[in-house]
Amino acid sequence: MSELLIKERDIVVPGEVLARGMDYIPTSGTYREGEEIMASRVGLVHIDNKIIKLIPLSGKYHPKRNDIIIGEVVDVSINGWRVDTNSAYSAMLSVKDASSEFIARGADLTKYFDIGDRIVTKISNVTSQNLVDLTMRGPGLRKLISGRIIKVSPMKVPRIVGKQGSMVSMIKQMTNTKIIIGQNGVVWLQGEPEAEIIVVNTIRKIESESHLQGLTENIKQYLGTVTDGGAKDSTVEEMPVEGEQK
Amino acid sequence: MSYDKRHDGRDWSEHRPIECSSGVIPNADGSARFKIGNTIALAAVYGPRNLYPKFLQDPKKGILRCHYNMMPFSGAGDRVRPGRSRRSQEISLVTEKALLPALELNDFPNAVVDVFIEFPQTDAGSRCAGICAASIALADAGIAMKDLVSAISVGRIGEKLVIDLDYHEEALEGTHVADIPMAIQTRSGKVTLLQMDGLLPPDEMGTVVDMGIEACRKVAEFQKSALKNKFSDKNE
The missing domain is CATH 2.40.50.140 (Nucleic acid-binding proteins)
Incomplete structure (x- = not known):
């Protein structure tokens, strides 16, 4: 019988055995050798029924079609x-x-x-x-043209974008800035100089706290304190945002 | 003169105290610090990145380049001449060969992964410390790996088989000393580095390698927790 040796959201390292038996299916970040499924990089385990996947925590961007x-x-x-x-x-x-x-x-x-x-x-x-x-x-x-560019970890991009772009549109609204997030970890932003600094700090905060539960709430609170709650009507730029959090 | 007790009070099969951590160099894509006794290794990984000159590129897979370097002040008092030496080039090469079987570089044709290993302080066992640090740094850089690589030196002093010799033991006078640095892939136990300096009866080789494999597994636990700690700090 197949057995699972790790829990959902566990952090695993390369070579760590994730499951034994043929009932589980290895996908990205994992590989099979004989009966065993192993991790092939550092990541968070995500188990969907019989499918085992690793969510990478670090690494460089790898070009992908339609990004x-x-x-x-x-x-x-x-x-x-x-x-x-x-x-x-x-x-x-x-x-x-x-x-x-x-x-x-x-x-x-x-x-x-x-x-x-x-x-x-x-x-x-x-x-x-x-x-x-x-x-x-x-x-x-x-x-x-104009604005500023910052670089973030490409693996954190889905966290900064949020579910269906929820995180980034919240930041845009509360700081009244324009933001474009490249899947390759390059972020462009433009707005009032003070607002730009707030956005940069917010993105750095998301990067370092992306493992926490309730990230969106925390960031909303943080933005509330630094922008004196100022949700003015904004020029939210419509960008096709892809790769959002599942 | 017989050596019947280790000068630092360790057991024959006990390694020196290990400290290790990952993500110590923010500019690098991945990094690690590995300290075993008085030997300290710092590893920084950059890449996969573009490789030039072009003739070095391999269109089938990415390549790995290791750079082993002892800092000028790292030895026991004599200044180590900076720059490449015959010794450092050889160790760079064996480090590369020790790490390569664990890496999965097929997704990065024509690219390179650079590993820089620096030693602020050495007290024997530096190539093993370097391999351990490099392995953590590569995993930290998010490079696909089948396995982690752990390394330690084993050997024989007089009649005794020992684990993890320091410089005092390696340079012991009046006794035969064999020093065998070795590296294994942690999970599979496959040996990726095995060198020897000194004399050892052939029938003891198997025993000493088995001791080494066991010790490497212990080292691996430190490596794993260094990687996990970096990310789980943020989980609280």
């Missing part, structure tokens, strides 16, 4: 732009995917994006060799 990320243009070539994705692999944005308007052959590409520009962009394809293609066609995909 919306914030990248930095690092090179301009003849047929597009090379974009740093805050991962081991840089990405290519080709001219034909760069804009809805027509870009003639031989045009000066720096007019559209120059080296150092930050762009909100979507990953359109990732090959087996991890060559990454980007596209700028889609709602909300654009070049970022």
